[in-house]
Amino acid sequence: MTTTAAGLAGCSSTQPTSGTESGAPRVIEAIRLLIAQPDCAGIALSYHPANHAARSLYGALGFSDTGETAEDGSELVSRLRLEDAEALATIEGSDTDP
Numbered sequence: 001m002t003t004t005a006a007g008l009a010g011c012s013s014t015q016p017t018s019g020t021e022s023g024a025p026r027v028i029e030a031i032r033l034l035i036a037q038p039d040c041a042g043i044a045l046s047y048h049p050a051n052h053a054a055r056s057l058y059g060a061l062g063f064s065d066t067g068e069t070a071e072d073g074s075e076l077v078s079r080l081r082l083e084d085a086e087a088l089a090t091i092e093g094s095d096t097d098p
Contacts, residue, residue, distance in 0.1 A: 023057055032089045035082065042082045046075035061088060 034040055045063065047054040055076075059065075063078035070077060080088075 024061060027057065027061060028088050028091055031080070031085050035085050035089060040082065040085075043080040043085050044077060045079075046070040046077045048074065049076055 062084040068077035
């Protein structure tokens, strides 16, 4: 059986305008969906180096910078181990920040 890292694409993370919310609940929900796939071995995503809000959010959720860049070299790649993704998936409530 082949296992692969699931990619989290098209997820936008910017500084919240209300000051009371973050993108964490949406990212956690996406992680729940991805780890439910049978061959998921972890989660990978990329973000623009100037997007400090994304870097902070993903770091707070346990993603680690890999030193890799996306295919075109314009974005940094971060990964979340499957064990860490499974732990995040147990967080209750859509408005819960880890």
